[in-house]
Amino acid sequence: MKKGVTPEEAAAMISDGAVLMIGGFMGVGSPHRTIAALVERGVRNLTIIANDTAKADYGIGKLIRAGAVARLVASHIGLNPETQRAMIDGVIDVELTPQGTLAEQIRAGGYGLGGVLTKTALGTTAAEGKKIIDIDGEPWLYAPPLKADFALIACDRCDHNGNVSYQLTATNFNPVMAMAAQTVICEPREIVPVGVIPPDHVNTPGVLVNYIIRRGAHQ
């Protein structure tokens, strides 16, 4: 069985300068309670790897507004003007990466691969300064594996052993991030006994999950 921790206890494990992967797509499937506790703790200088930063003061946007982020690797920041401003002003160092490449880079980190060979972005300004690898006369853009100190993931259901199942479009980057971080903290909507989630419906085996966020006071 895994230890259930409060969002505050989880946030306390994360120090200034940590590299975090955070699940979610426009806040859908993001660990909102954990993010709120991180903001509360006042952590600084984070590197965030995530698909996007949601909206101003929502989801990962809360960390942006709180000034907790020094570096961001994401595919899209268009719906959060605060992140765009912070990028243009040089307050946050933002690396924009195609969404499919970003997902594969995280997977490569978690699966022990040496990186990703892709056609996406090849020949565009987004490939400037990046490594091109020639395979039998054909150029491929190389993207390195990504890893993190922590993955903060959200899920629909989690059992007492940390077995996780995701739901609908809240799945997105969560399963792949759960493979790519030193410590995985999972914020479930529902916590169920072992055996409630059948083996075929476990998307992230519990061996990958280090801490489960406890149910909230009102839950």
Added chain:
Amino acid sequence: MKKGVTPEEAAAMISDGAVLMIGGFMGVGSPHRTIAALVERGVRNLTIIANDTAKADYGIGKLIRAGAVARLVASHIGLNPETQRAMIDGVIDVELTPQGTLAEQIRAGGYGLGGVLTKTALGTTAAEGKKIIDIDGEPWLYAPPLKADFALIACDRCDHNGNVSYQLTATNFNPVMAMAAQTVICEPREIVPVGVIPPDHVNTPGVLVNYIIRRGAHQ
């Protein structure tokens, strides 16, 4: 809705010299009725990409015994002495590949990636003659993407639109092969109406499946 075909109709689409991926692990999760029809048809000179060749005269082993196979890419042939003999006698050109690398090569083919960078087999005789790619001074073994003309897959359930869900250890290579072939032929144990498999339990979306093998006479 997809067309339901008999194993014989499926076999009739497959010509001499075709490249086939066949799902299964020691015959578990292999499309046994389709394989039997292929043997019956007497097709020749096939290239088979599969984890293994099961046992003598069982699963893919039936195609080996029938002399249908000219080339085999697999990770393990140890439990089928007929395949081993055919390899040693030079009757079948066998390429042995680590299982994890083989799975990633098939995935790379289906996901549009330029290949796989792995540490597995690096420095061993299994890497002889293969490309080594240096990333920041570190050597990685390169393995090319694999694709096929046909993927012959098996599954537990399939709906009328070709949405597929696999079960337990019969899953294995089936989902990744369904991404990597021009034509995908699926042999389900059970065929159900659309909607019976919930969206979160569809492992292979129906858009990937071209033909569904009809239920058998006794089913």
Added chain:
Amino acid sequence: MTLSPDEIIQRRVALELHEGTLVNLGIGLPTGVSKYIAPSLGILFQSENGIVGMDSRPPEGMEDEELTDAGGGYISAVPGAATVDSTMSFGLIRGGHLDATVLGGLQVDEKGHLANWVVPGKMVPGMGGAMDLVSGARRVLVAMQHTARGNPKIVPECTLPLTATRRVTLIITDLAVIEPTDAGLVLLERAPGVEVAEIVAATSARLIIAEVVPEMAFGG
């Protein structure tokens, strides 16, 4: 029947989508294409955040916070939909399993290159899935107004950063259907009531024009 510019584009794009295929519609104008697709065609719409078989917004009060499109808006799912994680979603896109992607454009040029993801110094939204879609889909359909504030968007050479170096399949605007080829941009069709001279005037790129350029023919 008088059609609005958006309707012209959406109805014409709809004719390009084939029975039983997987299609990705970009946010905005492209999303509206689905209005003109008969459900009997069994075309499945993908949203790259992880669903094959998205449907329109459910009735008020029926929304699920775990079921949204790539813009974060509530959606529903058709019977037989499948949900997938981000790696599988982009595997479908990048592996050539998506028959068509319909995207907006800022510029398209004579080589058929599309620019639609960034206006340096002004707009830095990030490319999201756009580069993957343009690189990976079997067919890339650009659906856009022919001009922006009177300025041509179909230009000799893109001045904005490209989304991909791959040539798009077709450009469908409120004035014309144009196909990029080895020889250049071929004017295939005119919008209803639009003259060829009008299209040429609204286009700064060179167009290859046949003797007869038919009007777009809509089903309905």
Added chain:
Amino acid sequence: MTLSPDEIIQRRVALELHEGTLVNLGIGLPTGVSKYIAPSLGILFQSENGIVGMDSRPPEGMEDEELTDAGGGYISAVPGAATVDSTMSFGLIRGGHLDATVLGGLQVDEKGHLANWVVPGKMVPGMGGAMDLVSGARRVLVAMQHTARGNPKIVPECTLPLTATRRVTLIITDLAVIEPTDAGLVLLERAPGVEVAEIVAATSARLIIAEVVPEMAFGG
């Protein structure tokens, strides 16, 4: 208590497995290690064909043809098991999520290199998952008889093709526990009743031997 050679190896390997971790046991001798693991430890056994949390063969008549181990034999699943496809199964192995792999060996040498997948010209089974396991698991535990038909299997340099160029973590035999280090093979423990001289005689590799080499201490 007199233990058989296999029992000595399996019991000693069992002591190396840690609470709550994921472990892969190779077919044959390594599989038997699970007999000596208390269920309360919550150790999960992986079978690389696609299950985390495999259990032993179910009662006669309860077998499922869709639930087998990597050898194709019927298995069961513990409560809380997860089934995965081959890419995820090897992602767990190659991504460093497997705490330990326990494998048999044909030879191990002074550099800690393992050969266990092929005897050229004689046995060509294919490497299956062995190369992935030896390259990717956090700890590689070799569990084997110290000699084969009287011939040492722990040799100065492997004459058989290597499974990986990575150094294994520990060699556990019916005679000894040996740890490969930068300096060479260090004899850590003796099997019950076995003298150091006996181990040295059965080993053709050079062993680094401390003044005191304790006996293996089993819990039970």
